[in-house]
Amino acid sequence: GENVEQHPSTLSVQEGDSAVIKCTYSDSASNYFPWYKQELGKGPQLIIDIRSNVGEKKDQRIAVTLNKTAKHFSLHITETQPEDSAVYFCAAKEGNNAGNMLTFGGGTRLMVKP
């Protein structure tokens, strides 16, 4: 099955700086890669996603890049703000999976210092 590794496990940045979180996956048939933000006491919230036929996607201060050859994808947050502080999860969906199950990375705790 799919295996997703995520780095770093914790990331501390100054407000206004950029943050980058990286994930690698093992199944070359994986075709969908969402990113989730989880705040304390809440469920994971989808913030951006990318499909395997696209190399980059941007939504305001958030962007995701995908390198299918190297089997890794990254989340980029620019001009970080204190409200960006949360745990971020990457995930991958296996292309050969009959359903829509996601395999998640271990999470990155992002702390944005004002």
Add this chain to the structure above:
Amino acid sequence: DSGVTQTPKHLITATGQRVTLRCSPRSGDLSVYWYQQSLDQGLQFLIQYYNGEERAKGNILERFSAQQFPDLHSELNLSSLELGDSALYFCASSVADRNQPQHFGDGTRLSIL
């Protein structure tokens, strides 16, 4: 607010007991998913239903079962509970059964004493 509703928010029970967690998907979503989140295992997929039928199964224990009803709400049943079953249980939903974004509820925190 994702539109996915989970009840109850908290559940405290003892080993050996049985509990039922409930999930109402977003309006218009036909597929529901159950995930378990624990400190040592992270977010793990349990099971997916689409329009009442099981679509995919993860590492779900035999003591756990789920179903999706005609009104599309879903229930996750956990029996013979063990201390290690203490975790957050999330439900997610999506419009279709494949290649669709999943939207999560705020979970049920299960504590086994």
